[in-house]
Amino acid sequence: MSTRPHRLPLVPLGRAVLDRAAERRADLDDLGELLADPDTRVLEVVDSHCPVLDTQEGPRLQLRAGRPGDSARLPVFLGVDDERHAVVALVGVMSEVVTPAVETPDAAPWRTLREVGEHLPDAEVALMTTALALHHWHGTHGHCPRCGHPTVPARGGWVRRCERDGSEHHPRTDPAVIMAVVDDADRLLLARNVGWPQGRFSVLAGFVEPGETLAQAVEREVLEEVGVRVTDVQHVGDQPWPFPNSLMFGHTARALGADLTLQEDEIAEAMWVARDDVPRLVEQGIWIPTRSRLSISTHLMEHWYGGPLLP
Ligand SMILES: [Zn+2]
Known part of the structure; x- marks a missing residue:
């Protein structure tokens, strides 16, 4: 029959390479300390956009150091980079912010994954793909499916916990x-x-x-x-x-x-x-x-x- 190779070549978002360091999440109900560490790198997500610089090598995510107030933006521990520095995404919607109006780090333009996903390096496509999925999940799962009480983020942003019945809910x-x-x-x-x-x-x-x-x-x-x-x-x-x-x-x-x-x-x-x-x-x-x-x-x-x- 066919002489085509059985597997597809690597598809763009399937290239993701990310050390999630999931063993650290248990200690990360609060990410304040991690965000205060000058080695931590922060990726902002606003309305499904991230700051992306256009470089000669192609688009590159623009990560920055933590800032006061980041903890209020719903930080999620994505994992660690090649140098074992923590990478944290801020996935909560900023109040009163519309995407084009908010200033990005170092004036990088806000871009969507659809715009840049094909050309990001493997490690960065992993960060953006994961951050966007969690951005959406947190934005739509604010209440407990058992009792309707509000839930709060826990475990580095990989769980939402109901404060009334203690049930834990995982990204879908x-x-x-x-x-x-x-x-x-x-x-x-x-x-x-x-x-x-x-x-x-x-x-x-x-x-x-x-x-x-x-x-x-x-x-x-x-x-x-x-x-x-x-x-x-x-x-x-x-x-x-x-x-x-x-x-x-x-x-x-x-x-x-x-x-x-x-x-x-x-x-x-x-x-x-x-x-x-x-x-x-x-x-x-x-x-x-x-x-x-x-x-x-x-x-x-x-x-x-x-x-x-x-x-
Ligand atoms: Zn509940």
Whole structure:
């Protein structure tokens, strides 16, 4: 069958390299002392943006020393850098702050992970990906799911604890599957979600449901969305996707038939694409494959195509 390598090449957010030094979290209910240490490096997060400098080598996160008042900004202990210095993200929203108005350290522009994630060094992509996921989690889990009482951060920001019943709550990650489905003629299945603009087709994706394996989620999603049964589901790569808190599991799968029956409230259009037709489809604007190489979908499509889909 295929001569393609089984695994995807490293996808951008899957390059993350971070020593989380998780054993230190137990002593870090309060990060005040750590923030006062002049060796500690601080990464600010405001409204899903971080300060990023444009350098000749590409974008680089701008970290700074701790400052008075940082403790009030909800510090999270991300881990330690190459020199064993603690790295702390400030993930709480600053009051009365709108992103463009707040001054960044050394006037670095505020950038999103979507803008810079592909070009950050491996260690920095880890810091920003992790910080954003925790930023969102803290911002949306302020109350105890058991009793509704407010929760407070603990253990370096990796736990929220209910002060009424003592229950502890951990950052949430939602698994999702994304799959390159091919038919017996090695054509790739592409679909356009309702709500996407004309020409934007991608591979199918969906969240894993409770009680499912990854492969079962792939089989169910493809059947639900386009009415196709698949087999030979293979996991080929994954990456965190903190928009806001997913983990994307990339798969390939083989269709058992080519007839498409669309789930109308989800899928506006779907089509099988032959490799030889790709240049024409792209040139005519029938398929606008991607503008970003950050998503694993791009890598799945290029893995099938055997080369870049856009110059
Ligand atoms: Zn509670």
